[in-house]
Each structure stands twice: as C-alpha cells, then as structure tokens.
Amino acid sequence: MKYKDSHILDYLDNQLCEKDCDHLESQLERDEDTSNAVDDARLAMMALHDLAREDPVTVSDDFWPRLREQLPELPSRNPLSQLATNLSQWVWPASSKWGISARVALLVAVLAMASLWLGPQRTVTPSSAFSASEKAFIARSMQRHEDYVNTPPSVNSLPLPIGDAASSDQNAAAPDDVYMP
Amino acid sequence: MLTMAYPDVYKPGEEEFNSDAWLVGRALENDLAAFEQLVERYQGKMVGYAARMLGDSEEAEDVAQEVFIKAYRSLGNFRGDSAFSTWIYRIATNLCIDRMRKRKRSPQQAYSLDEPIDKDEEKGSREIPDESGEPNLNVEKEELRQQVRLVMAEMPEKMRTVLVLCDIQGLPYEQIAKILKCPIGTVKSRLFHARADLGRRLRPYIKGAQ
Numbered sequence: 001m002k003y004k005d006s007h008i009l010d011y012l013d014n015q016l017c018e019k020d021c022d023h024l025e026s027q028l029e030r031d032e033d034t035s036n037a038v039d040d041a042r043l044a045m046m047a048l049h050d051l052a053r054e055d056p057v058t059v060s061d062d063f064w065p066r067l068r069e070q071l072p073e074l075p076s077r078n079p080l081s082q083l084a085t086n087l088s089q090w091v092w093p094a095s096s097k098w099g100i101s102a103r104v105a106l107l108v109a110v111l112a113m114a115s116l117w118l119g120p121q122r123t124v125t126p127s128s129a130f131s132a133s134e135k136a137f138i139a140r141s142m143q144r145h146e147d148y149v150n151t152p153p154s155v156n157s158l159p160l161p162i163g164d165a166a167s168s169d170q171n172a173a174a175p176d177d178v179y180m181p
Numbered sequence: 182m183l184t185m186a187y188p189d190v191y192k193p194g195e196e197e198f199n200s201d202a203w204l205v206g207r208a209l210e211n212d213l214a215a216f217e218q219l220v221e222r223y224q225g226k227m228v229g230y231a232a233r234m235l236g237d238s239e240e241a242e243d244v245a246q247e248v249f250i251k252a253y254r255s256l257g258n259f260r261g262d263s264a265f266s267t268w269i270y271r272i273a274t275n276l277c278i279d280r281m282r283k284r285k286r287s288p289q290q291a292y293s294l295d296e297p298i299d300k301d302e303e304k305g306s307r308e309i310p311d312e313s314g315e316p317n318l319n320v321e322k323e324e325l326r327q328q329v330r331l332v333m334a335e336m337p338e339k340m341r342t343v344l345v346l347c348d349i350q351g352l353p354y355e356q357i358a359k360i361l362k363c364p365i366g367t368v369k370s371r372l373f374h375a376r377a378d379l380g381r382r383l384r385p386y387i388k389g390a391q
Contacts, residue, residue, distance in 0.1 A: 004227050004366075004370075005369055005370040005373040005374070006365075006369035006373075008373055009369045012373075012376075020185065036381075037373075037377040037381075038377075039380070040377045040378075040379075040380025040381045040383075040384065041331050041376035041377045041380055042376075042380065043380040043383060043384065044344075044348075044375075044376040044377070044378075044379035044380035044383065045233055045348055045376060047326075047329050047379070047380075047383055048329065048344060048348035048349055048379075049348060050322065050325075050326065051326050051329050051330075051348075051349065052348070052349040052350075052351075054322070055326055057225070057229040057232040057233075057238060057241065058228075058238075059225050059228045059242070060242060063220075063224050063228075063242065063246070064217060064220055064221070064224075064288060065244075066246065067220060067246050067249055067250070068213075069342075071213075071216075071250065071251055071253055072250070072253065072254055077252070088341055104294065117315065129381070165298060165390060
C-alpha cells in the first residue's frame with residue numbers, strides 16, 4: 001500500500017500540508033478503489049455530522065432524581081489508591097514549573113542509581129591482590145604487632161603526650177619527675 | 182485602587198474549583214452536590230453516546246444511569262491518571278458493548294423490518310434499499326438519518342464505537358485512543374475503514390437524495 005490509513009484520515013481532516021495533499025491526490029487519481037473509499041468516508045462524515053447536529057439526544061428532566069435514589073453508600077477512597085495518587089502527584093505534580101523540576105530530579109536520581117548499579121566495580125580477591133613482597137611486609141608487621149601486644153612497655157618509660165587528660169593527672173602527682181623544656 | 186501586598190501569591194481560580202478533578206475530590210469527601218455537578222456536566226454526553234451505540238434512547242438513559250452508579254461506586258479507585266471524562270467514557274463503552282453482546286445472544290431482541298425505529302411516534306420503518314431498480318428520488322434527510330442509524334446498528338462494535346466517539350461525540354483521536362486503550366494509529370485506521378464502509382452503504386441513498 002502506498003499510503004497509510006492515518007495519512008488519508010489527516011487528508012480528510014485537512015491536516016496535511018499543501019505538498020502532501022497534492023502528492024496524495026495525484027496518487028488517488030491512479031488508485032480508483034482507494035479514491036472511492038475516500039469519497040465514501042467523506043460522505044459518511046457528512047452524514048454523521050448531520051445526524052449529530054439535527055437529531056440531538058435529549059435527557060429526561062428527572063435523570064438526577066432517579067439516579068440519586070439508586071446511588072449506593074457514599075464512596076470512600078481506597079487507601080492504596082490514595083497513596084498512589086499522593087505519590088504520583090508528588091513525583092509528577094500538575095504544575096508545569098514544578099513538574100519539570102520533579103522530572104529532572106527523578107531523571108538524575110535514576111541515572112545515579114543506574115550508574116551505581118551498573119558501573120564497573122573493583123572486585124578484590126585476597127589471594128591475588130598482594131604481591132609476594134607485600135605479603136611478606138604484612139606478615140612482618142603482624143608479627144611486630146603481636147610482639148608489642150604480648151610485651152607492653154611500662155608506662156613510665158614512655159613520654160606522656162602533652163595535653164592528654166591522663167598525662168595531666170600524672171604530671172600533677174609528680175611535677176618534678178618530668179622535664180619540660 | 183487597592184494593590185495586593187503579594188500579587189504573585191498563588192490563588193486557585195474559579196476554573197480550578199469547577200474542574201472535574203476538584204469535583205471528584207469533593208465527591209470523595211461526601212459532597213453529593215459535587216457529584217451532581219459532574220452528572221449534570223456529563224449526562225447529555227453519556228445518554229447521547231449510549232443512544233448512538235445502542236440505537237435506543239430509553240435504554241440509553243438506563244445505561245447512562247448505570248454508568249454514573251458504577252462511577253460513583255468506583256470513585257475511590259479513580260486515581261486521576263487520565264481525565265475524568267476519559268474514565269467515564271471507558272465505563273460507558275464497556276457497558277454499551279456488554280448490552281450489545283447480550284442482544285446478540287437473545288434472539289427475541291432481533292429487529293423486525295416492520296417494527297418502527299421510534300416506538301413512540303410510530304414512524305420510520307426499517308427498510309432495505311432496493312438497489313436493483315432505480316433509486317428512490319424522494320429520499321429525504323430524515324430517512325437518510327434513519328439509514329445511518331440502521332447501518333451503524335449492523336456495524337461491528339469496534340467500528341461503531343470509533344464512529345460515535347469521533348464523528349458524533351467529537352472527541353479527539355488521542356482521547357479515543359485512551360478510552361479504547363489502543364494506539365492512536367489503530368484508532369485512525371479503524372475510523373477510516375468504518376467511515377468508508379458506512380459511506381459505501383449509504384451511497385445509494387445519498388445519490389437518491391441528490
């Protein structure tokens with residue numbers, strides 16, 4: 001088929017530009033079946049518009065009183081629906097100014113989450129992470145730490161840090177023992 | 182002249198107070214007058230839509246009442262994703278299609294060609310055009326309208342629905358697509374074929390009228 005139905009419908013609605021309109025009409029001249037269908041559609045539109053205009057449907061005067069008698073208990077908003085509505089209004093507010101801001105914020109948040117989730121992650125495997133020399137250094141360090149823990153030095157042999165709370169008490173007890181330049 | 186201290190402060194306008202969404206909100210807060218306003222706003226459209234779909238104005242009022250009762254019951258579930266008009270048209274479409282299917286299942290509902298279309302006024306018999314002989318040159322517009330009703334009554338429900346929604350109710354394609362929950366291209370394609378089919382079947386009468 002050379003043209004889509006929606007294209008012809010736009011033509012019937014006078015929505016096509018002059019160039020497309022001429023192009024379609026030249027095609028229709030060579031396609032009798034489609035040309036007839038377009039004419040039929042146009043006739044139908046006229047007939048339907050005439051029906052709507054000349055034969056309006058009226059509503060009886062007691063429509064509302066009859067309806068009111070049949071109405072059930074007053075509706076109550078479904079809590080889940082209420083929550084969904086509030087959430088959607090918060091994320092997608094009706095105001096265009098806030099709507100744009102909310103959409104941008106949402107987009108940024110989604111991108112950030114996606115980059116965290118899908119981005120390259122460093123996987124560390126202990127066996128392959130360190131070289132032999134590094135492993136030896138770690139082992140030595142751990143050995144020194146164990147030695148230090150097992151044989152703690154005496155408190156008096158270490159210089160007390162200045163300003164420390166414990167040091168100030170000890171310094172108060174024996175001020176002459178400590179040389180302060 | 183008084184000048185407002187804060188002229189840019191947001192003030193809801195009268196239009197917003199009368200919007201469908203606002204009235205739905207009021208109805209949900211047990212304001213029956215708000216629902217009455219919604220009914221007044223849409224009763225003509227609903228009765229008209231059902232009348233064109235079913236071809237019976239009395240049944241159309243019943244269906245329209247059913248539409249509003251169903252809408253009232255389900256108002257709590259109306260999330261406002263689409264317009265209230267779209268939502269209520271969707272309810273009406275489903276109810277009309279249900280009725281049409283029930284008719285098809287019940288043989289006593291079949292039309293008689295001798296039965297008048299308008300039962301109250303006893304006029305407008307259901308005639309089949311005599312296409313073999315020369316066309317009736319005295320066909321008037323009213324008869325043409327009756328033929329339109331007849332041909333539409335014989336159309337498949339999908340075709341009839343788009344014709345009524347677009348060409349009689351005057352809804353835009355986008356809203357029809359939302360009501361029928363189908364792509365806009367499908368609506369356009371269906372509409373073109375429905376119009377072409379209707380026009381083809383009306384052609385003998387229109388030629389006769391001309």
